[in-house]
Amino acid sequence: MANNKIPVLISGNGASGELMAAALAQSGVPCRILAPDVPEMPISQARTIAIWRGGLEYLEEIFTTQDFLADGYPIRAMSLIDEKAEETVYLPEDIDLTDEYFGYNLNLQALTKRARDHNLASGLVTYYPSRAECWISGGTLRSEDAKTHEAELIIVAEGKDSSTATQAGIAPLRYQTGTVAVIAVVQHEVPHEGFAREYHRPPGPLAFVPLDEYHSSIVWIHHDTEATRALLADEELLLQKLNADSLDQLEITALTEPAVIIPLASRQSLTFRGARMALIGESAHKMPPTGAQGLNLTLRDIATLQKLLVSAYQQGHDVGSAELLRNYSANRMKDSLAISSAVHLGNASIRLGGPFGWLRRTLQQRLMPQFPTLQQSLIRHALYGF
Numbered sequence: 409m410a411n412n413k414i415p416v417l418i419s420g421n422g423a424s425g426e427l428m429a430a431a432l433a434q435s436g437v438p439c440r441i442l443a444p445d446v447p448e449m450p451i452s453q454a455r456t457i458a459i460w461r462g463g464l465e466y467l468e469e470i471f472t473t474q475d476f477l478a479d480g481y482p483i484r485a486m487s488l489i490d491e492k493a494e495e496t497v498y499l500p501e502d503i504d505l506t507d508e509y510f511g512y513n514l515n516l517q518a519l520t521k522r523a524r525d526h527n528l529a530s531g532l533v534t535y536y537p538s539r540a541e542c543w544i545s546g547g548t549l550r551s552e553d554a555k556t557h558e559a560e561l562i563i564v565a566e567g568k569d570s571s572t573a574t575q576a577g578i579a580p581l582r583y584q585t586g587t588v589a590v591i592a593v594v595q596h597e598v599p600h601e602g603f604a605r606e607y608h609r610p611p612g613p614l615a616f617v618p619l620d621e622y623h624s625s626i627v628w629i630h631h632d633t634e635a636t637r638a639l640l641a642d643e644e645l646l647l648q649k650l651n652a653d654s655l656d657q658l659e660i661t662a663l664t665e666p667a668v669i670i671p672l673a674s675r676q677s678l679t680f681r682g683a684r685m686a687l688i689g690e691s692a693h694k695m696p697p698t699g700a701q702g703l704n705l706t707l708r709d710i711a712t713l714q715k716l717l718v719s720a721y722q723q724g725h726d727v728g729s730a731e732l733l734r735n736y737s738a739n740r741m742k743d744s745l746a747i748s749s750a751v752h753l754g755n756a757s758i759r760l761g762g763p764f765g766w767l768r769r770t771l772q773q774r775l776m777p778q779f780p781t782l783q784q785s786l787i788r789h790a791l792y793g794f
């Protein structure tokens with residue numbers, strides 16, 4: 409290894425990049441993060457994220473999670489309501505989980521900050537305050553301040569439109585543009601009792617994830633941006649629609665912060681590797697937020713890469729070898745394709761209705777209950793998956 413060559417360079421400091429570095433630091437592998445800016449993050453209540461049990465247990469292996477779990481909210485049951493208003497409720501025991509919760513609804517910024525604090529304290533993670541500008545060749549790139557970085561392995565964690573992956577010739581499939589998500593925190597009269605609820609009804613899925621007893625964060629998918637903007641401009645109408653589409657089950661009375669619209673775009677990379685390059689997080693897979701799978705899937709990217717990398721590093725082997733990266737990519741492709749297909753199929757069946765809706769209802773309500781082991785293992789994989 410040349411003197412200035414480092415084992416691992418991580419490009420991107422969102423949740424994926426910070427958590428990847430934390431996992432490596434925990435196992436004694438040094439790395440550098442290219443971090444465009446490290447702002448003092450405002451902790452907004454609205455941007456919460458459901459992390460399922462498998463993900464929580466993995467996080468606990470990296471750093472203690474007690475502090476932010478204490479500020480999070482347990483998800484004790486899940487309810488899926490279809491367009492015919494038929495409800496299917498799942499409890500942890502339905503899929504053989506011994507604890508009484510499926511996962512926690514956590515603040516995304518708090519989780520990312522927890523990883524960063526761990527990294528700063530570890531002495532093994534250094535932050536380089538610039539962005540990757542130009543990929544030069546396997547293991548080498550230049551940052552915006554004209555510095556050349558050489559690493560055995562570059563981990564790309566640049567979010568959904570990674571310039572480094574594109575320059576290295578890795579172009580993801582792109583689809584579902586023109587779709588938006590309304591994100592808000594709502595107050596309701598009926599306590600949620602720890603239920604995460606997903607209403608699979610037109611115009612698109614409406615998900616409630618528990619906060620404290622009388623508040624939930626919502627993600628509501630729409631396919632007409634202008635109509636959605638108009639809806640958000642009229643809070644009374646918005647509350648009416650929210651109550652109607654959630655079958656008046658929670659009796660929503662107010663938004664605690666103004667609702668925001670964010671554009672949604674889906675990406676699926678058909679490989680998770682390049683020359684001395686591994687893709688993680690949204691640089692590899694970006695999907696609609698229904699089912700709360702994005703970061704959970706990323707945690708499995710991180711766990712897989714950590715295991716391969718740590719083993720190579722400890723034995724003094726090349727951490728960016730083609731063989732290691734082939735293993736990583738093959739492992740992650742299957743999981744990522746399975747999860748993103750399930751999420752997209754679920755969404756398409758609402759939007760397109762007809763035979764798709766019939767197929768989903770039949771699978772969900774008629775066939776799956778006949779095969780409890782299959783049902784359990786599918787849900788276990790989506791929620792547990794490690």
Ligand SMILES: Cc1cc2nc3c(=O)[nH]c(=O)nc-3n(C[C@H](O)[C@H](O)[C@H](O)COP(=O)(O)OP(=O)(O)OC[C@H]3O[C@@H](n4cnc5c(N)ncnc54)[C@H](O)[C@@H]3O)c2cc1C
Pocket residue numbers: 419420421422423424425442443444456457458459516538539540541565566567568570571572589591627670688689690691697700701702703704705706
């Ligand atoms: C509304 C909503 C709800 C969600 N809910 C859930 C949920 O409940 N459960 C779940 O598991 N997932 C959920 N997700 C998905 C989850 O939020 C994302 O998967 C995750 O936050 C993506 O993190 P990331 O680090 O991969 O990407 P990003 O957050 O986009 O971070 C990428 C980082 O890379 C930096 N960067 C970009 N280009 C460069 C460059 N050239 N050089 C250096 N740095 C660069 C960027 O500045 C950014 O900091 C949700 C998503 C949405 C939109």
